[in-house]
Amino acid sequence: MFLLEAANVNKWLGERLLFSLDELKVQAGEKIGIVGLNGAGKTTLLRTLAGEEPADEGRIVRHGSVAWIKQLVSDSEMPLSGGEQVREQIKRAFSKQASLLLADEPTSHLDLAGVKWLEKELRSTDRAVLLISHDRALLDAVCGKILEIEQGVCTLYPGNYSFYREEKERRRAFAQAEYNQYVAEKKRLQAAIREVKERSRRMMKPPKGMSVSEARMGKDYRGTKQGKVAGRAKALESRLARLEEKEKPRELPHVQFDASHHHPIGSKVVLRLEQVGKPGLFAPLRCAIPTGAKVGVIGANGAGKSTLLQLLVSRAPGVAWASAAKIGFFQQQLNVLDERKSILENVRISSRYDETMIRTVLARLLFRREEVHKPVSVLSGGERVKAALAKVFLSESNVLVLDEPTNFLDLFAREELERVLKSYPGTLLFASHDRHLLREVADRLIIIEDQRAVYFQGTFAEYERSLTRTVASQPQQSAESLLRVETALAEVLGRLGFPLPEAERAELERRFQELVRERDRLKRGK
Incomplete structure (x- = not known):
């Protein structure tokens, strides 16, 4: 039995088609992830399927009740933290006897432990679930299908998020092969047409040394042959006109940091901590971090991750950086950006890289073409985060300290951020709850737990296996x-x-x- 059936559903935003959904049928117990860029219409789609907003066109039928986990707008007047408010909302939704659960960014404000708890709840429930999330690990663990909204078109993919990305890449590679074949055939036909027309033109000229009378006598013969050649040219032109045009798939440029712009740190150890702690948060930590390490800082909300990073950047007592260390610091306040300047200007003013490299990194963070000229003052929260990250990446720093860099970023921006961080040639310390980012980037960890800070010389996957x-x-x-x-x-x-x-x-x-x-x-x- 289907709990929800939707057919030919269209939703408009003014004159722009926000999304078009040909068909969606949700069975009992089915778990479907919804993905797309920020602003693609994911939340509006959920609200439309739930009946909270009308569809402009199409039919939606619900067989059963609906429970919501809505995206949290944190209430500062409540005695609960943002994470606690989210947990309470999740518990209320699960307490309702609804057959269909809609969840819009339920991991927002949750720490690692909270996300794992939510994952367990979603996996074990026998209800159908429609889930919007930027957490790739959660989508992998919970969902059996992925519904993508891209440029207004809704496409349903079988499998979890990783399978969806693989299938998406397979389709992109196939489209690229088709495009390459189309371009090659178009060039071949155009060259053949030029060659045939040139042959036709030459055929009407009498051979050298031929008298005028002889030329007149052979004109009819040459005209007959020229007509046949011209006919072949028309046939080729007809084939070219009928050739099905293929659109070139979008492909982002590869980020390659220029070693000549990167100031190396001569010493093997970039940072030494001698009894660095914070009373009431975590006991003193002692460790040595090698140059070039990528260190993830993890812990519950309020454990002291941001505090530790602030201690490092401010060179608190016990913090000893290598003399050649140049620190680039990203924090949620985004105070590195000049509101009056454009994205490109903000990055360029503190970077030694040329404009081509700057535009490449901005494209990787999904700022394309003329978008780089948008002033910071008009950017959304997610766009400001990406602009600030790009400014830090491309500065003269050889050490990056990043506090929750994936906050406000959609799935695809997170993937591009991950690629940029993996290719960064310097040392990296970053606090994050994003398990996928931690697994892919971190080769060491600082774990803040039970008022202790522990240095773990291994990857996040090794840490999870140890647990x-x-x-x-x-x-x-x-x-x-x-x-x-x-x-x-x-x-x-x-x-x-x-x-x-x-x-x-x-x-x-x-x-x-x-x-x-x-x-x-x-x-x-x-």
Whole structure:
């Protein structure tokens, strides 16, 4: 049974077609991710499918009730943090007996632990789910189909997000091959037409050395042959006119940082931390970070990630940077941008790279052609983030310190940011909740947890595997601990059965009570 059926649904924004959905049928238990650039119409599509906005054209039928997890506009007057508000909204949506769950950016404001909790809830529910998210790992783990909105067209792909991207690339490669074949055939026909027309022109000229009378006698013969050649030219022109035109697929330029513009750091260690901490947030950390490392900083909301980065950039006591280190700092306030200048001007004023390289990076961050001349004052939140990132990337820095660089970025901008960070030749420290970014970029981690900061010399995937091993070993460790406690209890009880001095008996009874509490705690944890 279908819970939702939509056919030939169109939605207009003024004179612009926002999206066109030919057909969508959602079955019970089905989980579909919705992706597209910021402003593509993803939220409007959800609201239209839910009946909160009318469709301009088409038919939508819902068989059952709908529950919403709407994109949070954080309420600063509430006693709860943004993450806590999101969690409460998610719990309320799950408490409703609705057959279809609509979720619009439910990971916003959630830390890593919150995202994993949400992932578990979405995977285990038997309801149908339509999910808008910029979290690629979440879309991979939860969704069995992806609905893409691109240039107003809705296309449904089978599989999770990774499969969708692979299929998208396969289709793009096929379209590129078709385009290359079209261009080659067009050039071949045009060259053949030119050659035939030139042959026709030459045929009407009498050969050298031929008298006027001889030329007149052969004119009819040459005209007959020329007519046949001209006919062939027309046939070729007809084939060219019938040749199906293929559009060139869009392809972003490759980012290659110029080593001549990058100031290397001579020392093997770029940063040493000697007992760097923050009372009330995390205990002092001691570590040495090698030059060229890409370090992800992770932890719960409020754990102190931004504080740690501020301590590093401000060169707080205990922070020792290599003398050649030049730090580029990206933070959410975006105070590196001049509102009066264009995107291109903002980047160019602090960069040694030429305009071609600057435009290449901006194109990678989805600022194309004339968009680079937009003034910062008219940019959206996501566009400002991308402009600030580009300015930091292309500055004279050889160390980047980035605080939540993926906030406000859509899926495709995150993917391009990931590519740029992977190709960056310098040292990178970045705080993020984006698991995909952490897996692809970080080769080391600083983990802030339980008021401690720990330096982990491994990738995010290795860190996740270490957590899995720890969780898997906990039942065996608990059983072994329980056995030790019960053995100790038996020993204490045996000793209490004999006459003992009062002080020793009191100590044994205290130990007995302590072991009983430990035994009960271990049993509750089983």
